Amino acid sequence: MSQPYPFVDPTLFTKHAGAELHIDLSAIVQNYHYLQKKVTPAQCGAVVKADAYSLGMIPVAKALAKAGCKEFFVAHLDEGIALRSILGKEYPIYVLHGLPSQTESLFLEHHLTPILNDISQLQRWSSLCQDHQISYSAGIQFDTGMSRFGIGQDEIDQLQHINWDIFQPTLVMSHLACGDTPNHPANQHQLKQFQALKQLVPNNRSSLAASSGIFLGNNWHFDIVRPGIALYGGNPTPDQQNPMQNVISLRGKIIQTRYVPKGAFIGYGATFTTPKAMKLALISIGYADGFFRAFSNKISAVSPDFPNIPLALLGRVSMDSLCIDITDLPVSAIQVGDSIEMIGNHYPIDQIAPQAGTIGYEILTALGNRYHRIYSSF
Numbered sequence: 001m002s003q004p005y006p007f008v009d010p011t012l013f014t015k016h017a018g019a020e021l022h023i024d025l026s027a028i029v030q031n032y033h034y035l036q037k038k039v040t041p042a043q044c045g046a047v048v049k050a051d052a053y054s055l056g057m058i059p060v061a062k063a064l065a066k067a068g069c070k071e072f073f074v075a076h077l078d079e080g081i082a083l084r085s086i087l088g089k090e091y092p093i094y095v096l097h098g099l100p101s102q103t104e105s106l107f108l109e110h111h112l113t114p115i116l117n118d119i120s121q122l123q124r125w126s127s128l129c130q131d132h133q134i135s136y137s138a139g140i141q142f143d144t145g146m147s148r149f150g151i152g153q154d155e156i157d158q159l160q161h162i163n164w165d166i167f168q169p170t171l172v173m174s175h176l177a178c179g180d181t182p183n184h185p186a187n188q189h190q191l192k193q194f195q196a197l198k199q200l201v202p203n204n205r206s207s208l209a210a211s212s213g214i215f216l217g218n219n220w221h222f223d224i225v226r227p228g229i230a231l232y233g234g235n236p237t238p239d240q241q242n243p244m245q246n247v248i249s250l251r252g253k254i255i256q257t258r259y260v261p262k263g264a265f266i267g268y269g270a271t272f273t274t275p276k277a278m279k280l281a282l283i284s285i286g287y288a289d290g291f292f293r294a295f296s297n298k299i300s301a302v303s304p305d306f307p308n309i310p311l312a313l314l315g316r317v318s319m320d321s322l323c324i325d326i327t328d329l330p331v332s333a334i335q336v337g338d339s340i341e342m343i344g345n346h347y348p349i350d351q352i353a354p355q356a357g358t359i360g361y362e363i364l365t366a367l368g369n370r371y372h373r374i375y376s377s378f
């Protein structure tokens with residue numbers, strides 16, 4: 001029995017949609033190969049939780065598996081069940097949020113690997129293995145200083161009561177709080193903690209690094225790394241140039257154009273007044289599409305045909321639309337139905353995110369359901 005896929009049907013919004021979200025699967029695959037090469041002999045897994053950061057868990061995981069990725073991470077049990085429907089059981093799927101009560105049979109049925117995050121989850125899995133005399137696959141997470149998931153200092157003593165006769169964990173992991181800040185002392189501290197704590201459970205594979213952790217150096221790689229954002233084009237090294245390929249292009253269609261005189265108000269709250277006569281384009285993307293209202297009056301976009309002319313977003317982002325200044329484009333260059341790229345190579349997620357007081361991760365995961373999603377073939 002498999003659950004319905006919990007995310008929106010991507011075929012719902014077709015070519016009539018107000019905007020196109022182009023997702024470059026071959027760029028994701030190139031990013032995967034780049035990371036795998038960097039961490040060899042460790043394995044590079046893939047974090048595809050949250051619908052692969054809104055880019056589509058199923059097409060993304062299919063492309064990555066085809067490219068040679070062998071291990072996948074999701075946050076929720078339901079995500080794992082949906083993912084298993086397209087991946088054979090030779091691909092481990094780790095469920096980061098652990099083992100909710102009375103879900104053991106679902107984990108077994110779908111060959112999912114829970115990441116056990118506290119002693120009671122560990123006890124439940126260990127007795128399940130004892131009862132069936134089978135070491136079912138499960139990972140163990142230690143909290144090494146983030147105070148988020150995992151067995152913490154307050155529970156370490158109880159590890160001695162776990163029966164390891166049958167159950168041998170397949171993965172021991174932890175997660176870095178400051179991986180994107182290479183000089184932060186927390187990184188060394190967490191590394192030492194992890195090296196010590198992983199000795200407390202039977203021999204197994206181990207994993208510490210997400211995207212940014214990979215760039216801290218080989219010591220952080222262990223047996224398997226767990227990148228998410230870097231696969232999807234986000235910069236895992238915020239202080240340096242982005243080594244990853246851009247993956248998305250969000251292109252909003254022009255619904256209407258107009259000329260306005262000097263002194264015209266634009267949008268709700270009249271937060272922008274034209275300083276001169278201007279030509280405006282109304283774009284079919286708004287905050288209901290996850291395009292943050294906090295971008296109001298802050299960012300620019302480009303026409304694919306004139307990539308060197310920045311087109312400022314003027315006034316507030318409305319629920320379903322936003323307004324951009326196309327005064328500087330050649331007069332007959334652009335018309336209703338043409339597209340304007342709001343996010344892409346010219347304005348990547350990490351560049352626009354700070355303008356809305358956020359990070360590239362949130363730009364991706366907020367991407368809405370009304371876009372016509374177009375996947376480059378791979």
Ligand SMILES: *Cc1c(COP(=O)(O)O)cnc(C)c1O
Nearest residue numbers: 047175210211226227228229230
């Ligand atoms: C989300 C997550 C990742 C992936 O993180 P990125 O920074 O996107 O690479 C890895 N490990 C855990 C435990 C996570 O929750």
